[in-house]
Amino acid sequence: MVDLSYDEIENLRDLARKLFLPSAPVTTAELLYGRSAQLRQSRTALAIPGRTIFVHGERGVGKTSLAKTVAYEFHHSASEPPYVGCDPDDDFNALAARILRRCLGQLPGIASKEKRVREMGLQLGAIKLLQRLETESASLPDVKLTPDETVEILSALHRINKNPFVVIVDEVDILKNPSIREQIAFFIKALGDHECTMKFIFCRHRARHRFIAVRT
Template sequence: MEFAERHDLLNKTFTPRSPVNQRQLFSGRIDQLAKVQRAVESPGTHAVLYGERGVGKTSLANVAEQIAPIWNSETIALKVTCNSNDTYSTIWRRAFSKITFSEKSQSVGFLSETSINTRSFAETLPQELTSDDVENALQRLKKHARLFIIFDEFDRVFQASSTLTLPFSDTIKSLSDNNYDITVLVVGVADFIGDLIAQHESIERAIVQIPMPRMSSVEIGQIIDTGAARLEMAIENPARQQIVKLSQGLPYITHLIALHSFQEAITNNDANVNKGHVSIGIQTALDEWQASIKTDYVKATTSVQKKNIFREVLLACALAEVDEIGYFAAADVRSPLREVTGQSYDIPNFARHLKEFSSENRGKIIERTGQAKRLRYRFNNPLMRTYVIIRGVAEGMIPLEKIR
């Protein structure tokens, strides 16, 4: 493969800035896809796919949209990406606008000609849609095809507008009660699920809840191997393991580091990626990381006191054992802080740091919940946690071997 061809293909293979939308590049997530498929094939059943940012929810939604017609040839699959300005009406109008139909029209006169016009289904509906309008529209559509409708990043709407919760829950309940051959897949972070179900507790029976955990080391490795094979390149095992460990189960990080590591190898006309290429790839990834995360990190760790340990405590927080939804306790910070600093600290020695990380002065980088002596902590942005770890390794604060 020529340099130019490989370079062009690289940017289509490792894509940290956009979700995967090609089936052949999608790795892992067999269990989650199988659960989505079962929901699509079960009339009256709907699904909620939830997980942290960066775990690949949108990539899975893209693949599900592509392969749903393979599961059933009569299925029309469509995906809507929600945003904070959306309302109940706008998200459904965007869904219906993706469905088009053709109609004949004939010009006036003796020599009139028949033409075929394509119209959006949304054009046949009221401008402002109510739950009744949506249900009536879906009734019309179900006569012609099975529908699989994906609402991605749905939590953005919930965060911006509490008025959407009830009508959307009403629609899900109605579709389920009437056993329509229509499946709705809602995708987002976990926090919105309770609000969605709270409006109609009975809809919980009709919704398959599909958690999207971080990827396993095997699945992360598959992303690297698939990309290397596509580029007709190889990666040495120590280099591969370095990317796997630093990815922390987040495919976004895998794509980011792999992109720059393979780029370094290609630039040097090397067909094999080694640890030297990955080291440079890591540094480039840190340099190009989201500006907001880098800014928040500096704000959280900067102090006028020369012998402060804000950087060390934050790294220990990132290395702490967490529960299934990302929370850790102060006691979980002690062991990794000892590994980072080589000293033993009791909780009172760093409790102030944990409190400050959750304050406005340090950018509220960490969320704090619970009562005194039962406080729990969680990074507000999971990508920040990974950034802190990678930066800690790059700056020699913690050896790679200590990363779990």
Template sequence: MAIEGYSKEELGARIAEVVSPSQPISSVEFLKGREQELQDVERALYAKGRSVFIYGDRGVGKSSLAATAAFQYQSAEASPIFVGGAKDETFVSMIANIANQALGRSRLHTTKTTRGLALDWRGLKWSWGQELNVKDVTAQLAAVGDAVDLLTEVATVHSASPVVVIDEFDTIGEAEERHKFASLLKHLGDRGVPLKIIFTGIGSSVTELLGAHASASRQLAQIELARLGWEARREVVIQAAQKLGLDVDPNVAWRMAIVSDGYPAYLHLITEAMLWQAADDKDVCDQLTFEHYHLGLRKAIALVSMWLQEPYKAAVLQRPSEMEDVVWATADGEDLWRDTRDMYDAYKVIAEKRQRLDVLDRTNFTKILGRLKTKSYGEVLESVPNRPGWYTYKEKMVRGYVRMQAEAQNMELNGERPAQRQRMHISSNARSGYYESQIPRGARLAFGLDRDNTDKDAG
């Protein structure tokens, strides 16, 4: 192997340890850029009767933060309980799944201890390692109070400090079923049940997901998760490489920070592909270079989930050539909300770099932006409410995929340069979606363009 010290099997196992593109991170060591949020979650859980709701856009790392916090808080004699939402899930089916996970396969006790543990509740008998039919459990859950009784028993048997993670809570189809959890939290808190719940979900507010239930507000801490800041983006790839004895070209780390758009899943996916490219080198590799980056990027693009690829394909495949230029222009900026003028300026630069002979005028460019809101063009964009001429991505993660596609075709989008009006204080969940923007002077931002030149152009 070109990465010294590993057989093929050992390298595969090691790469799987240092990057996690397909499942949540559960270790503080690899959870980058979330120190403050992790502390906020932990402190919230220490309060009696309080649970936590982590919310934000898809792909920002809510599940990883929840899993890491759960393992931090959960007492050592058992593992946290993980269940996931789905369209056909109901309140009672989720409670039944929690009970099964808590008393079945999730136990980490020794065999000697666990074989003697069991729970007998309303004629239902759980024993370690054995799950009950969900229908049998749900038949005993006629009201929220029944769920409170069951979880009280579960908490007693499970561990001293049990934690439940309900991931993708917003995917539960019926709003009425989601709203029942607010009542559950209130009753668990009022009765002093030590079980804690960490919810994750997409949404601009917890009320949107749980429903208005003012009496439960004191039982729920709300933690908003934005995209990763610049330094954390770099740390993901740098640390992963270092764990394998490799350095990273500093400009490669910055290009990844830009193209990933602040989504940890993209960073982990590209890093994984880069490490395998380094392993394929003919000579011993000691640094990840632009060659590894570009080869890895192309591999990563092919591995992105199909639901993220489809909007882009619908917008550009079998379309006039200028469509791809326009789509790239919509992603050439760090802010999640962008106005038509800024996107048109980006489009003109892209068209010039691609040596287009026919450049769209502002009117026709605006018409195409309107098409990108339609289903036949992938519903890439949607209008910003009460802001005429402003757009945002309907699915925010698609922005990152667009940037990856542009980068793979040698069009480096440089969203790190904000306009003067965008340097005003604006909440993280609105325009920019992250807290810091610190591209250093001298960092390579595009072919033949560095930060110093960018600043001069901007001024």
């Protein structure tokens, strides 16, 4: 039996807490085991302009861990990649507003700099929307956003940010609104049409997929 000092025991406990994460998503490749093929495929997709990543699989197989690991590698180190969880009752307006709000969190105070935002090509209505998203914590049920408008705003924000940027949209499968999936498809098409350099990873549950499948 090895006698350890109090400090040595605490150091071991700290190390165990960092390495043993039974319920929290993993965010580094060193801790993500058995996903080498999916990691390579995802890294390749992020390097290709216009590609969006879809991660499918059963619940608990590590979809979010894979998405976060890839996102942390690609995303600039100054902040965490924006993570957006879906709500069953979301329509596209609610989801788009949440995505924009998370992305604004990467650029604190930018919406108040109206001149700089206007230089990025945004109209007054879009600027006012960004200011509301930045200053109001409540949901904005009156906000109406099309996929094209959402991508235009995201593109402008990324031109200001200029750093590698990845957004994770999780649990897409729980969305109940029948029209939102079609609008998400239009949104993904608009990302390519507008040559938006911001990257998106969508995660969804798929029954009978015991292993993770990556689609790009």
